[in-house]
Amino acid sequence: MTQTNPRVIAQPTPPPPEIEEVPSYRMWKWYDYFTFNVDHKLIGIQYIVMGFIFYLVGGAMAIAMRTELRTPDPDFVDPSLYNALLTNHGTVMIFLWVIPTTIGGFGNYFIPLMIGARDMAFPKLNALAFWLNPPAALLLAVSFIYGGAQAGWTSYPPLSEITAPQAQVLWVAALILIGTSSIMGSLNFLVTIWKMRVPSLPLLKMPLFCWSIIAAAVIALIGTPPLTIGLLLLTFDILFGTSFYKPDAGGTVVLYQHLFWFYSHPAVYLMVLPVFGVMSEVIPVYARKPIFGYTAIAYSSLAISFVGLFVWVHHMFTSGTAPWMRMFFTVSTLLVAIPTGVKIFSWVATLWQGKIRYTSAMLFAVGLLSMFVFGGITGVTLAAVPFDLHVHDSYYIVGHFHYVLFGGSVFGIYAGVYHWFPKMTGRFLDERLGKIHFVMTFFGTHLTFLPMHNLGLSGMPRRIAMYDPQFQALNQLCTWGAYLLALSIVPFYFNVIYSWIKGKRSSGNPWNALTLEWTTDSPPMIENWEVLPVVTTGPYDYGKDRQEEVRQTD
Amino acid sequence: MNRTTSLVLVIIAGILGTIFSFWFGLNNHLLPEQASMQAPLVDDLFNVMVVIGTALFILTEGLIVYSMIRFRQPPGDETDGADIEGNLPLEIVWTAIPAVIVIGIGVYSVEVYEDMGGLHLASPPGHMHVQQPESPGTEMAGMDSAAMAAMPPGSAMAATMSADMAKAAPVIPLPEAKEQIASSYYGIGNRLSDEADEIDLTVNVTGMQFAWLFEYPDLGITVGELHLPVGRRVRLQMKAVDVIHSFWVPQFRLKQDVIPGEETRLQFVATLPGTYPVFCAELCGSYHGSMRTQTIVHSDEDYAEWVKTSQVAAKPSKVPMTVAQLSDEEYLAPYAQEIGLNAETLPKPSTRSF
Numbered sequence A: 001m002t003q004t005n006p007r008v009i010a011q012p013t014p015p016p017p018e019i020e021e022v023p024s025y026r027m028w029k030w031y032d033y034f035t036f037n038v039d040h041k042l043i044g045i046q047y048i049v050m051g052f053i054f055y056l057v058g059g060a061m062a063i064a065m066r067t068e069l070r071t072p073d074p075d076f077v078d079p080s081l082y083n084a085l086l087t088n089h090g091t092v093m094i095f096l097w098v099i100p101t102t103i104g105g106f107g108n109y110f111i112p113l114m115i116g117a118r119d120m121a122f123p124k125l126n127a128l129a130f131w132l133n134p135p136a137a138l139l140l141a142v143s144f145i146y147g148g149a150q151a152g153w154t155s156y157p158p159l160s161e162i163t164a165p166q167a168q169v170l171w172v173a174a175l176i177l178i179g180t181s182s183i184m185g186s187l188n189f190l191v192t193i194w195k196m197r198v199p200s201l202p203l204l205k206m207p208l209f210c211w212s213i214i215a216a217a218v219i220a221l222i223g224t225p226p227l228t229i230g231l232l233l234l235t236f237d238i239l240f241g242t243s244f245y246k247p248d249a250g251g252t253v254v255l256y257q258h259l260f261w262f263y264s265h266p267a268v269y270l271m272v273l274p275v276f277g278v279m280s281e282v283i284p285v286y287a288r289k290p291i292f293g294y295t296a297i298a299y300s301s302l303a304i305s306f307v308g309l310f311v312w313v314h315h316m317f318t319s320g321t322a323p324w325m326r327m328f329f330t331v332s333t334l335l336v337a338i339p340t341g342v343k344i345f346s347w348v349a350t351l352w353q354g355k356i357r358y359t360s361a362m363l364f365a366v367g368l369l370s371m372f373v374f375g376g377i378t379g380v381t382l383a384a385v386p387f388d389l390h391v392h393d394s395y396y397i398v399g400h401f402h403y404v405l406f407g408g409s410v411f412g413i414y415a416g417v418y419h420w421f422p423k424m425t426g427r428f429l430d431e432r433l434g435k436i437h438f439v440m441t442f443f444g445t446h447l448t449f450l451p452m453h454n455l456g457l458s459g460m461p462r463r464i465a466m467y468d469p470q471f472q473a474l475n476q477l478c479t480w481g482a483y484l485l486a487l488s489i490v491p492f493y494f495n496v497i498y499s500w501i502k503g504k505r506s507s508g509n510p511w512n513a514l515t516l517e518w519t520t521d522s523p524p525m526i527e528n529w530e531v532l533p534v535v536t537t538g539p540y541d542y543g544k545d546r547q548e549e550v551r552q553t554d
Numbered sequence B: 001m002n003r004t005t006s007l008v009l010v011i012i013a014g015i016l017g018t019i020f021s022f023w024f025g026l027n028n029h030l031l032p033e034q035a036s037m038q039a040p041l042v043d044d045l046f047n048v049m050v051v052i053g054t055a056l057f058i059l060t061e062g063l064i065v066y067s068m069i070r071f072r073q074p075p076g077d078e079t080d081g082a083d084i085e086g087n088l089p090l091e092i093v094w095t096a097i098p099a100v101i102v103i104g105i106g107v108y109s110v111e112v113y114e115d116m117g118g119l120h121l122a123s124p125p126g127h128m129h130v131q132q133p134e135s136p137g138t139e140m141a142g143m144d145s146a147a148m149a150a151m152p153p154g155s156a157m158a159a160t161m162s163a164d165m166a167k168a169a170p171v172i173p174l175p176e177a178k179e180q181i182a183s184s185y186y187g188i189g190n191r192l193s194d195e196a197d198e199i200d201l202t203v204n205v206t207g208m209q210f211a212w213l214f215e216y217p218d219l220g221i222t223v224g225e226l227h228l229p230v231g232r233r234v235r236l237q238m239k240a241v242d243v244i245h246s247f248w249v250p251q252f253r254l255k256q257d258v259i260p261g262e263e264t265r266l267q268f269v270a271t272l273p274g275t276y277p278v279f280c281a282e283l284c285g286s287y288h289g290s291m292r293t294q295t296i297v298h299s300d301e302d303y304a305e306w307v308k309t310s311q312v313a314a315k316p317s318k319v320p321m322t323v324a325q326l327s328d329e330e331y332l333a334p335y336a337q338e339i340g341l342n343a344e345t346l347p348k349p350s351t352r353s354f
Helices: A030-034 A040-068 A079-115 A123-131 A133-146 A165-195 A208-239 A253-287 A294-310 A323-351 A360-383 A385-391 A395-425 A431-457 A469-502 B003-026 B038-070 B088-115 B125-129 B138-150 B156-171 B174-182 B300-314 B328-339
Strands: B186-188 B201-208 B211-216 B221-223 B226-229 B233-240 B245-249 B254-258 B264-269 B274-280 B292-298
Touching (some): A040 A079, A040 A395, A040 A469, A079 A133, A079 A165, A123 A133, A123 A165, A165 A208, A208 A294, A253 A294, A253 A323, A253 A360, A294 A323, A323 B088, A360 B038, A360 B088, A385 A431, A385 B038, A385 B254, A431 A469, B003 B038, B038 B088, B186 B254, B201 B226, B201 B245, B221 B300, B226 B300, B233 B245, B254 B264
Parallel strands (some): B186 B264
Antiparallel strands (some): B201 B211, B211 B221, B233 B264, B274 B292
């Protein structure tokens, strides 16, 4: 790496001893990516590639379901298989696509780079956390031999205890493996961010992505154990004849719902907070402006993760819950809107008076912003118990959370990939294909998920393979939208594979960004820097006096 | 464009946006027809949220689109944008305004929920709106729901309810109250006291894979469709025999899970005669989607008619298998009323062989 960046000056202290051991230009070979390797960047790529493979798997399940729903009658797949598909679509998309890609992938790759560390605090734990995921995926695959888990990703007993119990046990085992991986990863992130920043990087100068990972890690650490307990009790009921959730033997079915949602609502923030972090990285770079309200965005992540721990009963408003609970959780849920609003408004204000570059990454980031506004507003309506009583478990919910998770998380992942692909591979993605990809995805998302709100309001329940014929027209619209979304990934996957091999070469800092990951080569060497960087500017100091010299990099 | 012109344009855009938000909020027609006392309350809340949501949506999306066009990179300009790191007053404003809005929605939701009969202390919403048995029907019901919609939520109703609460509270002796709480039910329209005179019709609802069963304990009828008289206070006592189900009639805006091992309840007044779908809203197995039936809200006359027919159908035992063993009187007893025939008016036994 050349020392042309004025921000990177040689450390006055003696260089750390590792430097001699680092072979300057050694790169990992392709087969290294299939091994138990402890390099955080390699693990990050492993997570991301795995995520994008399971995105296809989960997407194929979604397409099968939408094809089934072209007509009111169950004529494409067997209803039991339909339920297995909806269960595993949710499971795969949450646990093997969004969470691994955002936290495991972007988190592992960029957290050490952003804070000036050579690796994560516990590299072996990190590799172990990744390698818990493939067996989990294998268990899910094997579960289809027994019909697949069919009780929804929520797996409420008693249904989950009496329907395809063998598959259900395998499903639980898979989730516990992934949960364990998540706990290991979260612990690793917290320790890494806390202890391994370069001395010149105080907490409040960290890139906001680091803050969002802190918030997500806290959620995972607090939420995952209760979920694991809930799932273990479910397994005991199935395998060993206990009766935690069997009402005829003194158990209570609602207990499971509490244990499940105590994790699984925060899990929504787990899926969206890292993506908020990606937003805060992408928008200032292409708007060429400092992020608006750094501190507010940083603390609002923590506020979301804190308030998010006290909202879980809003998934149970129609369940066996006392009136006071319904009231309390209405109010707590509404409160989440405040820190979320702060973030949204701050990003909009970041655009204001910028000089916006229309790159694919920026398009996806702004697309996310526009989608999330809608998903957030419908989310607020759902917090109100009286209205939720009507739309709970209807297609309105499906529409809402896909706006947040597809329009939010998936758009964020795309933005992150377009933004960081040059850093991770040393090559650019093709911008023209990127824009085609964006347009198809943007319209596909609206076409697929907007009519769902209408369906739900007028009375279509979710998770059904057969429905009242009055809903057919809108369902067909959704199905066409889903096909468009399926097509939209073609230019993207082609772009990624082609560019990885033959794309235009990228310099170390192609976007003139200021965070630390851009101070090293693309792709970064093993252990990231020859000499650790020293932070001399804030992460988003665009438009400052020193910008002229800074942008002479490379 | 000078400052004044842009200010005027912003104000005009704001006014247009506000007008559109109100228009859309009040004319969205996104929800199905209103067929219960609770429905207008829920819809008012929804419409208010749509007004606010539309306004926020237009504002935010407008700012995004405007920024994306107005502040795009000028060709060839590689410099950075303005160095703005924040603006404390602005940030306070956009934290405070949403805070006020969500607290407002929260308070309003709680109020609507109480009016719907969601809180233990509230009486069923039908309590003050009982229609005279002689004069129900479509027009009355329509008027009633219109009157409900026009009523500012929480005004007259809340007053009535607090009076009810005051009246009800001392009636329950302490130890008994404890017991009541222990066996209290989850759902809408709960009450601590189960005074019979407050409910006109009780129906036991059973959810099972993949059907609904409606039992009328007072009438001895068990059917697969829910028949209700319009304008009456109805209580559904719901149980599940296998897995969790969820009772949902979109036109009633009511949904309650039906849970194995504990009884849940819905109390409401149907206000509009008609036929509405009943869905199961909680995944309950392969044929979850086919677990639907209908509820038919009858006028009083039609309902009486239905009860009569159903009771006949429900009591086949009244037609004895061993006709020969019965006297004429016994044999004809079930029909004496309907066809005006009894043992006295019968022709001579000899002619019976015809």
